[in-house]
Amino acid sequence: MTELHKTRQDVQDAVPHHPGHVTPRKPKATRDAYGETLLELGKRRPDIVALDADLSGSTKTARFAREFPDRFFNMGVAEQDMIGTAAGLALAGKVPFASTFAVFETGRAWDQIRLAVCYSNTNVKLVATHGGVTVGEDGASHQALEDIALMRALPNMMVIVPADASETASAISAVADHKGPVYVRLGRAKVPYVMPDDYRFTPGKAFVFHIGKDATIIAAGIMVDIAKKAAEILSGEGIDTGVVNMSTIKPLDEETLLRVARTSALIVTAEEHSVIGGLGGSVCEFLSENHPVTVRRIGVRDTFGCSGTPDDLLKRYGMTAGDIVETVKNSG
Amino acid sequence: MGVMTEGKITDINELKKIAKNVRINILHMLTLAGSGHTGGSLSAVDVAVAIYFSRMKFNPADPSWEERDRFVLSKGHAAPLIYAVMAEAGYFREDAIKTLRKTGSPLQGHPCSAMLPGIEISTGSLGQGLSVANGMALGLRLDGNPARVYCIMGDGEVQEGQVWEAAMTAAHYKIDNICAVVDNNGLQIDGPVEKVMGIEPLRDKWAAFGWHVMDIDGHNMQEIIDALDEAETVKGRPSIIIARTTKGKGVSFFENKVEYHGVAPTREEFDRAVKEILDDRTS
Ligand SMILES: Cc1ncc(C[n+]2csc(CCOP(=O)(O)OP(=O)(O)O)c2C)c(N)n1
Ligand SMILES: [Mg+2]
Numbered sequence: 001m002t003e004l005h006k007t008r009q010d011v012q013d014a015v016p017h018h019p020g021h022v023t024p025r026k027p028k029a030t031r032d033a034y035g036e037t038l039l040e041l042g043k044r045r046p047d048i049v050a051l052d053a054d055l056s057g058s059t060k061t062a063r064f065a066r067e068f069p070d071r072f073f074n075m076g077v078a079e080q081d082m083i084g085t086a087a088g089l090a091l092a093g094k095v096p097f098a099s100t101f102a103v104f105e106t107g108r109a110w111d112q113i114r115l116a117v118c119y120s121n122t123n124v125k126l127v128a129t130h131g132g133v134t135v136g137e138d139g140a141s142h143q144a145l146e147d148i149a150l151m152r153a154l155p156n157m158m159v160i161v162p163a164d165a166s167e168t169a170s171a172i173s174a175v176a177d178h179k180g181p182v183y184v185r186l187g188r189a190k191v192p193y194v195m196p197d198d199y200r201f202t203p204g205k206a207f208v209f210h211i212g213k214d215a216t217i218i219a220a221g222i223m224v225d226i227a228k229k230a231a232e233i234l235s236g237e238g239i240d241t242g243v244v245n246m247s248t249i250k251p252l253d254e255e256t257l258l259r260v261a262r263t264s265a266l267i268v269t270a271e272e273h274s275v276i277g278g279l280g281g282s283v284c285e286f287l288s289e290n291h292p293v294t295v296r297r298i299g300v301r302d303t304f305g306c307s308g309t310p311d312d313l314l315k316r317y318g319m320t321a322g323d324i325v326e327t328v329k330n331s332g
Numbered sequence: 333m334g335v336m337t338e339g340k341i342t343d344i345n346e347l348k349k350i351a352k353n354v355r356i357n358i359l360h361m362l363t364l365a366g367s368g369h370t371g372g373s374l375s376a377v378d379v380a381v382a383i384y385f386s387r388m389k390f391n392p393a394d395p396s397w398e399e400r401d402r403f404v405l406s407k408g409h410a411a412p413l414i415y416a417v418m419a420e421a422g423y424f425r426e427d428a429i430k431t432l433r434k435t436g437s438p439l440q441g442h443p444c445s446a447m448l449p450g451i452e453i454s455t456g457s458l459g460q461g462l463s464v465a466n467g468m469a470l471g472l473r474l475d476g477n478p479a480r481v482y483c484i485m486g487d488g489e490v491q492e493g494q495v496w497e498a499a500m501t502a503a504h505y506k507i508d509n510i511c512a513v514v515d516n517n518g519l520q521i522d523g524p525v526e527k528v529m530g531i532e533p534l535r536d537k538w539a540a541f542g543w544h545v546m547d548i549d550g551h552n553m554q555e556i557i558d559a560l561d562e563a564e565t566v567k568g569r570p571s572i573i574i575a576r577t578t579k580g581k582g583v584s585f586f587e588n589k590v591e592y593h594g595v596a597p598t599r600e601e602f603d604r605a606v607k608e609i610l611d612d613r614t615s
Contacts, residue, residue: 054488054522054529062522074522076491076529077458104457137367137433139441141408141456308435316435 020196027190031129033165034186035060037172038097038127042068048176051086051098053079058188059099059129083109083124087116090123095176101135102128102144102185106151117181118154124182125175126151131161131185132272133300133317134222134310143305144185149277151183152250158182158203159250161271161279163224164193167247170201178203187222187272189310194225195245206253208260212242215328216264218257220246220279223270223298223319230324241328249279252286261291266331268296270324275299296327341385344553350420351381351553352609355582357416359605361429361439362596368433368441371579371592373413375517375550376484379575382556383482383513384417392422395449401479402452402468406461407486407515408442409594414451415439423450459492461485462512466501469510480564484513488520491529496541502570503542511563512543512572515550517579519590535574543572550575582609 042048042064049071056062056074065072075082079100086096099105105128106113117124128147135143151159160175160182162168168186175182199207206218209228212235219227224245234241244260246253260267267287269280280297287293300317314320341347354377362368384390388401405414412432419426424438431437438448442456453464465483472479485495502510514534522528531537538545544566548555556575563571579593580586583605586597597605 052522054491054520056522058521074528076525077488077520078491078493078529080493108457137365137441139433139456140444141440141442141454306435307433307437307441312435 019198021198022193022195023197025193027192028165029188029190030162030165030168030186031058031060031188033168034127034129034172035063037169039063039067041173041176042071045095045176047093047095049073049089049094049096051075051082051096053077053082053100053104055100058101059127061097061099079104079108080112083112084116086124087112087120087122095123095125097125097127099127099129101130101142102147103130103142106144106147106183110150113151114154118156121156121180123179125184126182127172127184127186129186130188132187132221133305133313133319134187134189134272135305136188136310136313137307139307140304145274145300145305146277147185148249148271148273148279149281152277152282156181157250158248159185160203160248161185161220162201162247163221163245164191164195166193167195167199167201170199171247174201174203185221189222191222192225194228201247204248204251204253206256207245207247208242208256209244210242211244211260211263213240213264215239215266215268216242216244216260217268217270217324218244218246218260218279218283219270220249221272223272226314226319226321227270227324229321230328233321233325234328239328246279246283249282252282254286254290257283257286258291261287261293266294266296266328268298268324268327270298270319272319273299275301294331296331298324298327340387344557347381347385347553350385351377354381354413354416354420355609356606357419357426357429358412359583359597359602361412361415361432363599363602364430365433366596368412368596369409369594370586370596371519371589372407372486372515372517373410374581374583374586375577375579376407376410376413376515377581378551378553379513379515379556379573379577380413380417380484382553382560384421386557387560388482389479390421392450395423398477399479402465402481404452404461404465404481404483405443405455406465406483407458407489408455410484411439411441411443414443418450458486458489459494462495462498463501465510465512466498466505466507469507470505472509473507479509481510482513483510484515486520487514487516487518487525487531487534488528490514490531490534499538499541499543506568507570508567510570511560512570514572514574515577516574517577519579519588519593521590521593523590538572538574543570545572545574547574548576550577551581582612584608
């Protein structure tokens, strides 16, 4: 390969780096990383098309739309039509990325996703933004807390919740190469970088930061950073606590999960989602059948969200590092 | 203001004064909240004020009073509008608007019926209000209750398929105790409605779905009142007002600006906006 043909990825890979190192960078929203990666993919792959439902500025598909107006379809405020159209585009050999807020993407168009995407096994990529309570002031109507459960229940669907902007970029590229339905859940707010520079997302593969003797926190999305903070506090107090980024919630990385369950005295799951049906539910289902251990779930406890600042809401719903620390200590 | 059964306001100038106050309160609460939907709250002010204060029977002291007329804000992002109208009507003290979008406030970012008595149904996910309005209207009819149902939708909102399902229902069941409004301000989030996903010819579409259609200037109080009067005389089919409006109406630097869909005024913009609204003698 000549110097000219080297992609940015090759150059990055060639730089020797200390494994596990996270270069300090300003926090960035996962939706911003999506917009950039979709644009890059669009330049390399003419088969990639994008759809949105009047939220392209917020979901960041607008960047793709500006560059490739012919391959972008704004469907208006019509999510059900968007999903059906995406399925049709997939049948015509395109690789459609369909985006809107997570509530509307998964909730409004669920039956369309079920029939035209999952049951028909069409190659549709659902990338939704504004998942979870960190949507903030817009309130409960706009905060998806059930989307992972809704998508996870569907056969053929892969479910991915990246932890930061770099994992999002890597996951979106992987998703474009994967054949079949995928749901990627992104956020509105800026999030710190947590994944090591040398990390690359692989579908179905969890990333183990550390497996703790006393406890391990299995987290996804913005909760990975919060879990790492909690683990640091706990380990500082002599409670050996690990963190695993379970960014693919379906299919679950069962091997890693079993390894954790055999090593750690306690498992805590942490997600920006209802404790019903999401990551916590998924982990409990698998472990109770295969290796029953004590699991505590951090997440929203069977209630709707509300208006407030993201930080206030994380406190209100018991999802801070302090809440995880308390949970681990009280489970001893 | 108490029970409005007797006190319906018919004086146009009085309604215009209320509309000014509602506009100022919308801007005030948005400025304090620091986020929220400015453009689409301002465009529907005149229609909402006319419906509430010249038409509806309601009792702020008893929000679930059976004889009340019902109001559904299907375009739920215009929550500041309904809150400003409710404050004006006496549902809560005016300074409660300062809590908009704050943790624990009944004034949620989008209207929540479980937290705020007087809100008939939670909205915020577009396209759902007209179905609920139909259901309420059918229920009232079954009970022989003469109350009427009003429902305001956005023009981007009518791109939702459910709106047209509801349009069929209302005509099919001859629901004539409903009056819907499309706040036809020509803009949605990603740009002009006709550029994002055309909805024209809107008037013909509703007519073809079996509705009695009235096409008016949605900022002309007299035209709004006349249309509401006309709707009450139509029997055997539903009525809809296509209100041609200006997004951001009343504040020159917000008017027709797509970027002010979901952005709150700054303190400085608020001061300038209030001055413009108070100085304006035409509206
Ligand atoms: C089902 C659904 N999809 C998307 C949104 C996000 N959204 C909020 S307002 C809006 C644009 C609405 O445009 P319009 O109805 O014209 O409102 P207005 O101009 O009156 O503010 C969109 C897409 C939503 N609230 N609900
Ligand atoms: Mg509009």
